Every structure is written in structure tokens, then in C-alpha cells.
Amino acid sequence: MYEKNPIIIYNLFPPLAGKISKWEQNLHQIAEMGFTWIYINPINQRGYSNSLYSIKNYFLLDSAFADSKNDQQEWNSFIEFVRNAHKIGLKVMLDIVINHTAVDAVSEHPNWYKYKWVLRNRSNLHPVRIFEEILKSEINYDKNRFPPENFELVYIVAPPYAINPVNTNDIQIWGDLAEINFNEPYLPEILEFFKKYLKFCIDLGVDGFRADAAYQVPGTIWKEFIEFCKEVNPEVIFWAETLGGNYEQHVQLMNSGFDFITNSSKWWDFTASWCVEQHEEYAKIAPSISFPETHDTPRLAAESGGRKDVQVFRYLFASFFSEGLMMPIGYELGATERLSVIMEDFTQMGQTLFDIRRDIQKINTFKKKYPGMMDEGKLYHYPYENLGVLILKKEHSQKHSQLLLIYNKDWHNAQKVDLPDIREILSYQSPIFQIDIKNNQKRLDNFKITTWLPPNHFLLYYQLNQDLN
Structure with a gap:
């Protein structure tokens, strides 16, 4: 081990x-x-x-x-x-x-939190928009979508929120939470x-x-x-x-x-x-x-x-x-x-x-x-002509060893793997072993990999850097 x-x-x-x-x-x-x-x-x-x-x-x-x-x-x-x-x-x-904390916790330390202008529903007090502007006069929002008779703009403890970068109208607001202000x-x-x-x-x-x-x-x-x-x-x-x-x-x-x-x-x-x-x-x-x-x-x-x-x-x-x-x-x-x-x-x-x-x-x-x-290592993602196959190498951060994963991404169809010489990827001057999670280890004599991988199947190879070991 x-x-x-x-x-x-x-x-x-x-x-x-x-x-x-x-x-x-x-x-x-x-x-x-x-x-x-x-x-x-x-x-x-x-x-x-x-x-x-x-x-x-x-x-x-x-x-x-x-x-x-x-x-x-x-x-x-x-x-x-x-x-x-x-x-x-x-x-x-x-x-x-x-x-953040629960909004229920604010009363214990009201000065610890961020305060922002929040547009909220008058009936249930649920926040619908958070504004980063400091002055109320600088805030603009669609009053047709959020009519003043139904929505109010208030300066309160700010809940955390996230904006969908693909659709800026999609905003997730956690109204049960209060953001802590890590400033003086x-x-x-x-x-x-x-x-x-x-x-x-x-x-x-x-x-x-x-x-x-x-x-x-x-x-x-x-x-x-x-x-x-x-x-x-x-x-x-x-x-x-x-x-x-x-x-x-x-x-x-x-x-x-x-x-x-x-x-x-x-x-x-x-x-x-x-x-x-x-x-x-x-x-x-x-x-x-x-x-x-x-x-x-x-x-x-x-x-x-x-x-x-x-x-x-x-x-x-x-x-x-x-x-x-x-x-x-x-x-x-x-x-x-x-x-x-x-x-x-x-x-x-x-x-x-x-x-x-x-x-x-x-x-x-x-x-x-x-x-x-x-080890976190360094990953190498190799382009391969068959887009249904992943070729991913992981090299130890100290170049102690390297692993190669060949994976059929297709859950429903077999995919062909044809690598003329695996040593072009696992290039230490050391033996290469095929390994699996059952603790089997087989030294390769033939470095050409030609096979049909069943759906969602994979192959694993290991090479120790003998120059360092």
C-alpha cells in the first residue's frame, strides 16, 4: 500500500x-x-x-x-x-x-450582516430581487412585472442569491438565510x-x-x-x-x-x-x-x-x-x-x-x-478519432508513475479502440501493466491495443517510473 x-x-x-x-x-x-x-x-x-x-x-x-x-x-x-x-x-x-446564518439568528448580532435594497412580495415578504446599488435612487426594475401595489423595495439584511449566467432573469434567492459581512x-x-x-x-x-x-x-x-x-x-x-x-x-x-x-x-x-x-x-x-x-x-x-x-x-x-x-x-x-x-x-x-x-x-x-x-497528479486528455472513446492519462505529481484510462463513453454500443503503440502515451522506459480493481496485474508484451470495448467498459494501465524508484 x-x-x-x-x-x-x-x-x-x-x-x-x-x-x-x-x-x-x-x-x-x-x-x-x-x-x-x-x-x-x-x-x-x-x-x-x-x-x-x-x-x-x-x-x-x-x-x-x-x-x-x-x-x-x-x-x-x-x-x-x-x-x-x-x-x-x-x-x-x-x-x-x-x-451565512439562518435569518432567525440576526436578532442576536444585527450588525454582523450585509444590508441591501431588496424587492419583496408584500403578501408573503418573499424576496424576488437583490440590488447591489447603495442609493435607492439608482435602482431600476420592471414595474410592470413587479407592480408597486404588490411589491415593495426595502433596505434589510440581505439573503444570499445566485444568478443564472445563461438567463439573468433566473435568480435563486435563499430568503431563509442572512449573509454575514466580513468587513469592519x-x-x-x-x-x-x-x-x-x-x-x-x-x-x-x-x-x-x-x-x-x-x-x-x-x-x-x-x-x-x-x-x-x-x-x-x-x-x-x-x-x-x-x-x-x-x-x-x-x-x-x-x-x-x-x-x-x-x-x-x-x-x-x-x-x-x-x-x-x-x-x-x-x-x-x-x-x-x-x-x-x-x-x-x-x-x-x-x-x-x-x-x-x-x-x-x-x-x-x-x-x-x-x-x-x-x-x-x-x-x-x-x-x-x-x-x-x-x-x-x-x-x-x-x-x-x-x-x-x-x-x-x-x-x-x-x-x-x-x-x-x-495523488492529484497531472491529467492529459488525448484527442482520439473515435469520439465514443476517452483516452485519459494521469501522471503522478512527482513523476513516480502514471496511469492510463481508456473508456467507452457510450452506454449502449460497443466502441472500437485501436492504438498502434501504447508506449507513445505511457512513455517511461519501464514495463507497462494492465490492471483492474480485482487486483489483477498483467505485464504487456504486445503494445498495440486493438479491441472492441462493450458499452460503459474501460481498460486501465499502469507504469512505474523505474528511473525514480
Whole structure:
């Protein structure tokens, strides 16, 4: 096994997992599948919307997950869970939400928030537009679409929002949230509060943090938080959730100290150039974490129509693509019901279509075995005349070794692969081996690759750089 500590994460989604005192029953199965970390979405006291990410009180455990009122205050059930996880070699990562709170929390610290002009519906007070203009006189909007008798312009605590770049009229506004203002004069108070909370989590035994919407918070703020936490525990890690952030928002995190960022390989069609280009650019910030689905995406088993082979390959691909890997609860069972962060009550897994726990275990073992799988590396996407075939090489960042993935992107038809000499791609002066997740390894004598790949099938090759080893 490669000696680097693997970042292979299982997302134990609280609304599915139930009360914390019941979480221990999942631990041995998670460990047996080869995971090294457990990532837990927010379990703090929620605001009125019941969203896990709408936090009203950071220091209270939400009543849904606690065993008692005392447990809400003391977090004893969570402390016990972390201890039990540590006993079998699993580390625990908590989701932290820094850029916003529940709107219910504003009354505690009203000066900590951004205030903006907001156009809202008079009947239900739901915001429909947020304006960045400071002066009311500078604001223009379509009064035919938003007549003054039905809509009012008010200066209030600003909810976060996102604009669809393809359709600027498509605006997502999270009215249950309030954006924190990381500027003077109240910045020292805000920093002190969140440092206190972060230390509170570390004292609970937490080993790492996933920073929700990290790109929405200045990198200088993260740098201060991360340096503070690593003084408390040098081994703690920080993973930046950066999905949806633009290039500038990524770059401003470059020197903040994050151990990992999030990549977008989930959405790659295996053809367009953007994914590999983005991987190479953002690798300058930090290594990344891939996933085949998350709590924010549809379930892959539902999207594929219940294709077990697709489920297995997409997990393998996420493992191949980057240093880190994450999978949410239920993926291993082909769950089809989408996860929801809005929690009225505990939910059930719903329909499950297959069991790939053995495949997950094999892929996790495979990842730990090969240095290139455990490294962010450098990716090379080779143009190929058959557009139905992906040719993707991954070279270890220290040129220790390289891997080659040949994949039939077509889910329904076989595709022909014809490579005259694989040594033109795997060019170290070293033997080349065909490998698979079953731990088979066969040295190549014939370097011409000619075959028909069945739908969604792949080939893997490995080459060690003997000049460095």
C-alpha cells in the first residue's frame, strides 16, 4: 500500500442516519468498505426553514439529532460517536457554514450582516430581487412585472442569491438565510465568534471541516481561521466546497491554507476540454475531491435508469480523477430518492436497486494501492478519432508513475479502440501493466491495443517510473 494518508470520504447524511446515538451502527460497514473519513452535514440548531444549512445556533445540537435537552447543550452523543469512529480508524469531518446564518439568528448580532435594497412580495415578504446599488435612487426594475401595489423595495439584511449566467432573469434567492459581512467595524467580533465555534468542534474530537460555499468568504478570513485551527490541532484538515464559484473566487482562496477544494468532474461528458483544463488550473490552489453524486445532485441510479455498471464506473472515475474521493450514504445501494437538506422529519432511503458495497471496497483498496490514484497528479486528455472513446492519462505529481484510462463513453454500443503503440502515451522506459480493481496485474508484451470495448467498459494501465524508484 502507498503510505500517503488516503482521503476517502463517506457522507453520513443526518436526515437519513437518524439520531446520533444510532449512528454507531453504520461505522463498521463504512470501515469495511475502505473509507477513511466520515463527513457529516450540519447538525446545529436549525432556523425556521428547517434547512440543515440554515443555522440558528451554532453551539446547540439540533433537537432532531440529540437524545435530550442536555445532549443538545453538551453534545455527548456526538462525542461518543467520534470516539467510536476513532477506535476503528475513521476520522470525522463536520460541515461548517461561515458565510451565512439562518435569518432567525440576526436578532442576536444585527450588525454582523450585509444590508441591501431588496424587492419583496408584500403578501408573503418573499424576496424576488437583490440590488447591489447603495442609493435607492439608482435602482431600476420592471414595474410592470413587479407592480408597486404588490411589491415593495426595502433596505434589510440581505439573503444570499445566485444568478443564472445563461438567463439573468433566473435568480435563486435563499430568503431563509442572512449573509454575514466580513468587513469592519464588526469583523473582530465575527472572527472571535467563529474561532470559538471551530475550537468547540475540535474539542469535540472533530478531525476536519468541509467549508460550505467557501468561495463566498474572503480568502484572508479563511487563512486566519485555518491557521488558528492548526495551532490547536496541526492535523486538522480543511476542504473548501467551491462548486459554483468562478475563476476569481477560486483564485482568492489560493493562499488561504485549504488542504482540498472540490472539483466538477461529476458533470464532465468525457469529451469537452473544460474539465481537464480546470483541473490543471485549480490544482495550483490545492488537491481536489471528486464525487459521483452529492446531497445537492440527483441520485445517479435514478439518472442512469438503474445501471449498476454505470454506478460502479462513475465511482471508479471519481477515484481516478483526483486525490480525494467522496460518496454519500445510499450510493452503494443504488438509492434513487434525492437527498434533501430541508428536514421536517427523518427520511427513509427509499427505493434501492442494487448492492455494490463489494465493488466500492475493491475500488477503495485499488486507490490505496497505486500512488497515482492517491495523488492529484497531472491529467492529459488525448484527442482520439473515435469520439465514443476517452483516452485519459494521469501522471503522478512527482513523476513516480502514471496511469492510463481508456473508456467507452457510450452506454449502449460497443466502441472500437485501436492504438498502434501504447508506449507513445505511457512513455517511461519501464514495463507497462494492465490492471483492474480485482487486483489483477498483467505485464504487456504486445503494445498495440486493438479491441472492441462493450458499452460503459474501460481498460486501465499502469507504469512505474523505474528511473525514480
